[in-house]
Amino acid sequence: MARPKGELxxxxxxxxxxxxxxxxxxxxxxxxxxxxxxxxxxxLLVKVRAKPEDGKANDAVRDLLARALGLAPSRLELLRGATSREKQFRISA
Structure with a gap:
């Protein structure tokens, strides 16, 4: 995954x-x-370079969010929106 441009x-x-x-x-x-x-x-608006194929964009979103929150990606669970632009994640602390 590419590094985000600018500050998170x-x-x-x-x-x-x-x-x-x-x-x-x-x-x-x-x-x-x-x-x-x-x-x-x-x-929250999230932009990722990954294409929406085979869950690649979802994985990129999870990784970017995890990095910004200082958590492991496994702590973020996609609840809704696997094939939609509108998504909802559960963050477990």
Whole structure:
């Protein structure tokens, strides 16, 4: 996976977006030119270079989120949106 361009949002800024049950909703743009995490209007937007084939984009999103949160990728579970741009992950602390 390519390194994200620029700074990632702080883990604290991302944790504010996680609900009480540990769920994080986000919108993904696969096949982007650069990898990035952005918070726009209290919503997380994720851009990954990976194409949406065979779960590659989902894996790239999980890895990028894990890096930004300072967690192992195995601590993030995709709950909803395996084939959608709108996704929801559960973060286990």
């Amino acid at each position: 949002p702080s883990a604290d800024a991302l944790r504010v977006l996680i609900d009480q049950e540990g769920r994080l909703a986000l919108r993904v743009t696969p096949g982007a030119k650069v990898e990035a995490l952005e918070i726009v209007e209290d919503r």
